[in-house]
Amino acid sequence: MASTFTCLDYHVVFSTKYRKPWIHEEFCEELYQYLGGIIRAEQGCLREIGGMPDHLHLLVGIPPTIAVSDAIRILKASSSKWVNERSDRVAKFQWQIGYAAFTVSVSQRESVCQYIRNQQTHHRQRSFKEEFIELLERHQIEYDPKYAFEQEHVG
Incomplete structure (x- = not known):
């Protein structure tokens, strides 16, 4: 029997590249299921998922054997590949470069799930x-606004 016990839950937030509204209603449930499968394949647990056409919120349990940054990199890379392989895609789908991740205690799990729902x-x-900045500030994360939101350069 193992002697290591953990409960490592994270509220993870990331957007589509340039916050484009690419998460269409007709495939978001499939995307959510696919993301859940990726998390389970990494021995994690998807507790809640939700979002808008331009961003996602996930409450995930991540095992201690994988770094949060690695889990999110795997999630984003695998899911963007899956979306781009779909026959109904017209534009190249991409996630933003960064993300936000906040630890969540068991006592706050349900309120975070409600927030995501x-x-x-x-x-x-x-x-x-506005939501993203509020989350950063609520969690006392210092940030430079010029790096918080990737801007599309046209021309």
């Missing part, structure tokens, strides 16, 4: 940018 309601009142 209620994304449609939250975004009637504020943009993803």
